[in-house]
Amino acid sequence: MKRVTIEDIAAKLNISFSTVARALNDHPAISEATKNAVKETATRLGYRQNKVAASLRSGRTHIIGVIVPNLQLSFFSAVVHGIERIMNENDYNILLYQSNEALVQEARGIDTFLQSRVDGIIASVTQETREMPHYAEIRKRGIPLLFFDRAIANLEVPSVVIDDFKGGYLATQHLVDQGYRRIVHINTEQNLAIFSAREEGYKAALIANGLAVDASLIVRGPLSLALGEATVDRFVAQQIPFDAIFAVEDFTAMGALQALKKHKIKVPSAVGVIGFANEAFGSLVTPTLSSVDQQTVRMGEESAKLFLKLLQQKGKVMPPEKIVLEPMLVPRASSGNF
Amino acid sequence: MKRVTIEDIAAKLNISFSTVARALNDHPAISEATKNAVKETATRLGYRQNKVAASLRSGRTHIIGVIVPNLQLSFFSAVVHGIERIMNENDYNILLYQSNEALVQEARGIDTFLQSRVDGIIASVTQETREMPHYAEIRKRGIPLLFFDRAIANLEVPSVVIDDFKGGYLATQHLVDQGYRRIVHINTEQNLAIFSAREEGYKAALIANGLAVDASLIVRGPLSLALGEATVDRFVAQQIPFDAIFAVEDFTAMGALQALKKHKIKVPSAVGVIGFANEAFGSLVTPTLSSVDQQTVRMGEESAKLFLKLLQQKGKVMPPEKIVLEPMLVPRASSGNF
DNA sequence: ATGAAAGCGCTAACAC
DNA sequence: GTGTTAGCGCTTTCAT
Numbered sequence: 088m089k090r091v092t093i094e095d096i097a098a099k100l101n102i103s104f105s106t107v108a109r110a111l112n113d114h115p116a117i118s119e120a121t122k123n124a125v126k127e128t129a130t131r132l133g134y135r136q137n138k139v140a141a142s143l144r145s146g147r148t149h150i151i152g153v154i155v156p157n158l159q160l161s162f163f164s165a166v167v168h169g170i171e172r173i174m175n176e177n178d179y180n181i182l183l184y185q186s187n188e189a190l191v192q193e194a195r196g197i198d199t200f201l202q203s204r205v206d207g208i209i210a211s212v213t214q215e216t217r218e219m220p221h222y223a224e225i226r227k228r229g230i231p232l233l234f235f236d237r238a239i240a241n242l243e244v245p246s247v248v249i250d251d252f253k254g255g256y257l258a259t260q261h262l263v264d265q266g267y268r269r270i271v272h273i274n275t276e277q278n279l280a281i282f283s284a285r286e287e288g289y290k291a292a293l294i295a296n297g298l299a300v301d302a303s304l305i306v307r308g309p310l311s312l313a314l315g316e317a318t319v320d321r322f323v324a325q326q327i328p329f330d331a332i333f334a335v336e337d338f339t340a341m342g343a344l345q346a347l348k349k350h351k352i353k354v355p356s357a358v359g360v361i362g363f364a365n366e367a368f369g370s371l372v373t374p375t376l377s378s379v380d381q382q383t384v385r386m387g388e389e390s391a392k393l394f395l396k397l398l399q400q401k402g403k404v405m406p407p408e409k410i411v412l413e414p415m416l417v418p419r420a421s422s423g424n425f
Numbered sequence: 426m427k428r429v430t431i432e433d434i435a436a437k438l439n440i441s442f443s444t445v446a447r448a449l450n451d452h453p454a455i456s457e458a459t460k461n462a463v464k465e466t467a468t469r470l471g472y473r474q475n476k477v478a479a480s481l482r483s484g485r486t487h488i489i490g491v492i493v494p495n496l497q498l499s500f501f502s503a504v505v506h507g508i509e510r511i512m513n514e515n516d517y518n519i520l521l522y523q524s525n526e527a528l529v530q531e532a533r534g535i536d537t538f539l540q541s542r543v544d545g546i547i548a549s550v551t552q553e554t555r556e557m558p559h560y561a562e563i564r565k566r567g568i569p570l571l572f573f574d575r576a577i578a579n580l581e582v583p584s585v586v587i588d589d590f591k592g593g594y595l596a597t598q599h600l601v602d603q604g605y606r607r608i609v610h611i612n613t614e615q616n617l618a619i620f621s622a623r624e625e626g627y628k629a630a631l632i633a634n635g636l637a638v639d640a641s642l643i644v645r646g647p648l649s650l651a652l653g654e655a656t657v658d659r660f661v662a663q664q665i666p667f668d669a670i671f672a673v674e675d676f677t678a679m680g681a682l683q684a685l686k687k688h689k690i691k692v693p694s695a696v697g698v699i700g701f702a703n704e705a706f707g708s709l710v711t712p713t714l715s716s717v718d719q720q721t722v723r724m725g726e727e728s729a730k731l732f733l734k735l736l737q738q739k740g741k742v743m744p745p746e747k748i749v750l751e752p753m754l755v756p757r758a759s760s761g762n763f
Numbered sequence: 764a765t766g767a768a769a770g771c772g773c774t775a776a777c778a779c
Numbered sequence: 780g781t782g783t784t785a786g787c788g789c790t791t792t793c794a795t
Contacts, residue, residue: 092788103766108790116764133562138540139481140788143771148477150520150541158509159722161705164502171496171523180537182488183519185509199518202476203488224471341709367499368706371679384497430772441782446773454780478772481787 091132099128111136142204151394152200152208154184154193161366162383163211166235169387170209177395179206190215197221207231207398209390212239214277231397235390237281245397245407247390251281254379254414255288258333258361261377261416263296265423267331267359269304273318273343274335276307285335285363304329315342316349323350330358331422337362337369337378344376344421359422374420382412429470437466449474480542489732490538492522492531492548499704500721501549504573507725508547515733517544528553535559545569545736547728550577552615569735573728575619583735583745585728589619592717592752593626596671596699599715599754601634603761605669605697607642611656611681612673614645623673623701642667653680654687661688668696669760675700675707675716682714682759697760703753712758720750 093111097104102121110117110125128134142148151174155163171181182205184196193213198221200208208225211234219239225232226244234246262270272289275282290300308314315334319342322329334340340362347354354360354374362369365380389410396408418425431449435442440459448455448463466472480486489512493501509519520543522534531551536559538546546563549572557577563570564582572584600608610627613620628638642665646652653672657680660667672678678700685692692698692712700707703718727748734746756763 090788094788104788105767105790106765108788109765112790118764121764135536136540137481137542137788139477139486139542140771141790143475143477143481143773144788144790146771146790153521158496158502158506161499161502164496164499164505167502167521168496168523171521175523180541181521183491183505183509183521185506185513198473202474203518204475204477345709366705368709371683371706372709373711428772432772442772443774443783444781446775447781450774456780459780475772478787479774481789482772482774484774484787 090137091134092137093134095132096125096128096134099132100124146204148204148206149178150180150182150203150205152182152184152196152203152205154186154196154200154208154210156186156188156211156213158183158185162236162364162381165383166211166387166390169384169389170391171387173388173391173395177391179395186213188213188215194221197225201225201228201230205230207233207394209233209235209394211235211237214279217278231394233390233394233397235386237279240280243407245393245409247386247393247410247412248281249381249386249412249414251284251414252288252291254363254381255285255333255335256292257288257414257416258285258363258377258379259289259292260296261418262331262333262359262361262422263292263298265331265355265359267422268298269301269329270298270331270333271304271306271318271322271329272333272335273306273308273310273315273339275310282335289333303327310334310336310339312338312342312345315339315344316346317342319343319346319350319352323352332358332360334360334362337364337366337376340376340378340421341368341372344372344374355420355422355424361422365417369417369419375425377419377422377425378417380415380417382415386412428475429472430475431472433470434463434466434472437470438462484542486542486544487516488518488520488541488543490520490522490534490541490543490546492524492534492538492546494524494526494549494551496521496523500574500702500719503721504549504725504728507722507727508729509725511726511729511733515729517733524551526551526553532559535563539563539566539568543568545571545732547571547573547732549573550575552617555616569732571728571732571735573724575617578618581745583731583747585724585731585748585750586619587719587724587750587752589622589752590626590629592701592719593623593671593673594630595626595752595754596623596701596715596717597627597630598634599756600669600671600697600699600760601630601636603669603693603697605760606636607639607667608636608669608671609642609644609656609660609667610671610673611644611646611648611653611677613648620673627671641665648672648674648677650676650680650683653677653682654684655680657681657684657688657690661690670696670698672698672700675702675704675714678714678716678759679706679710682710682712693758693760693762699760703755707755707757713763715757715760715763716755718753718755720753724750 186193238246361377365378369376524531576584699715703716707714
């Protein structure tokens with residue numbers, strides 16, 4: 088089927104195709120009469136602008152590349168949800184790419200974005216990402232770039248993150264406030280700034296409350312239900328005393344909770360538990376799981392908004408803005424009477 | 426910064442730019458020598474193909490539009506995850522759009538896709554969608570279209586769905602097998618084929634087992650924790666006897682589970698419960714919640730694969746293929762000793 | 764207020 | 780095996 092172009096409309100009305108283009112784009116110098124005529128015939132003929140042609144000529148695609156590790160993690164899908172919502176309202180579309188936590192795939196994704204001439208890129212880097220020749224190239228090309236959640240420390244890029252230090256601090260302070268003293272901390276071995284920041288928050292809160300930071304209470308491993316369970320099993324077996332657990336992530340906290348139940352250790356009276364992320368299941372399990380909310384959808388929305396600002400000031404060199412969202416304590420039954 | 430084009434490479438090597446283009450695209454008629462020379466200078470100059478120009482000329486964008494109601498629902502993000510994974514492997518990119526269950530937004534999304542000249546569209550329709558002038562137009566334009574999960578009955582479009590009837594049947598048969606007889610069914614008021622199919626499965630299983638379909642045991646409302654809870658509350662208050670609950674969706678089942686606990690009704694000994702969707706929380710709550718798995722990631726992958734087939738046979742008129750995935754019973758503690 | 768004309772960077776048909 | 784040429788459908792500058 089032959090596609091209808093602005094020339095077809097021009098021919099029908101006996102005007103030049105550039106007038107048609109202007110009318111369609113609401114150019115101020117076009118009379119209302121012709122605008123109406125043009126738009127009317129456009130819809131009558133079933134005309135649809137060819138954005139590919141428009142993009143080639145104008146150099147702008149109105150497409151933003153979004154690259155995340157894995158859309159199956161509720162954290163990332165919630166953020167992408169927020170990004171898409173706001174971008175959509177502002178007439179931008181989202182080109183989606185999953186890196187699967189692999190550096191090669193991340194690089195390939197960015198390469199694709201560059202070839203597709205996206206107007207900008209929003210990314211959350213992989214766990215493998217330390218440096219970023221590919222990210223550096225984005226900036227060299229003058230394409231707006233923004234990181235959310237996971238940023239790269241030494242690269243001066245605008246970003247939207249939550250205050251992970253404060254999150255760790257809040258969680259720990261909460262446990263202390265509830266009367267717990269020997270607080271186990273379960274973290275990952277991976278080198279990701281967001282996780283170490285939570286640990287620093289944990290330590291700072293202990294110190295601020297006059298409690299010692301006991302290295303034997305800090306456990307590392309691959310975050311998972313199994314890790315939480317194994318940790319409790321080991322502490323019980325070795326009879327190491329503890330009265331609370333702060334895990335950097337909810338599933339691990341959940342594993343600990345299940346193991347405590349298994350060992351008939353009462354929660355929260357004997358041991359308190361808090362996680363991080365406020366996953367959906369936290370309010371449904373028994374006892375309900377305390378956590379720290381990361382404002383995921385909001386993170387996506389703020390990312391999109393900051394990004395739109397960036398697009399406006401394109402060209403001008405600005406110090407990279409950094410939005411830090413507040414983590415929110417969500418106290419539930421696993422750490423007291425809530 | 427001036428972008429480097431194939432003409433720049435051609436100038437450097439004193440050959441014509443079309444030879445460069447052919448070399449880059451591994452055209453068989455180009456000598457290895459020139460191919461190597463071209464590729465070498467291409468990387469040296471930092472050349473990146475302009476896909477926008479290539480698309481304008483070739484008429485193919487290698488972009489697939491994907492439209493879903495809401496990415497925040499784990500069901501849809503899992504499917505999109507699967508779609509992106511397979512499409513990515515096959516050098517297609519995903520343009521993402523959320524309809525928010527609104528017909529207008531769905532239409533706008535499709536309009537954008539059409540203007541962006543996507544090579545095809547994969548969609549899960551909104552609850553409002555009954556007819557589809559916008560979907561009809563896609564087909565008129567000869568653009569491959571595929572539905573997943575929610576399809577439109579009267580439109581002949583290839584689709585990937587699960588057998589919801591069978592899912593409802595399996596869930597009900599399972600409850601009957603466990604000895605339950607008065608099985609409450611909680612469904613939605615919305616007119617969505619997938620939900621009524623589950624209800625038909627429920628009824629068929631009852632009949633097949635010589636049990637009566639009792640209209641007073643079928644409840645309708647806005648699916649949610651609250652609906653499940655309210656349903657149990659009402660049955661208890663009105664002293665209507667029942668010994669099991671099959672909700673068409675896990676959150677509603679979860680609400681029922683919580684209300685049963687509240688009323689000190691033992692699960693599964695006094696009342697059995699099963700949901701639908703196999704949400705992540707099901708294996709974490711107490712008692713664990715039985716459910717029916719929908720193979721979400723696989724649905725995305727199968728959608729992508731079928732779609733790639735469609736793209737191949739473009740032009741040829743084929744009877745629309747329909748892939749029906751098997752729902753999988755996930756028996757857990759809420760309906761017996763699992 | 765409108766028209767003419769150039770060109771964005773490629774692909775592909777046709778020539779030699 | 781390589782070069783020439785003609786667009787794809789727009790945006791945008793320069794005329795008038």
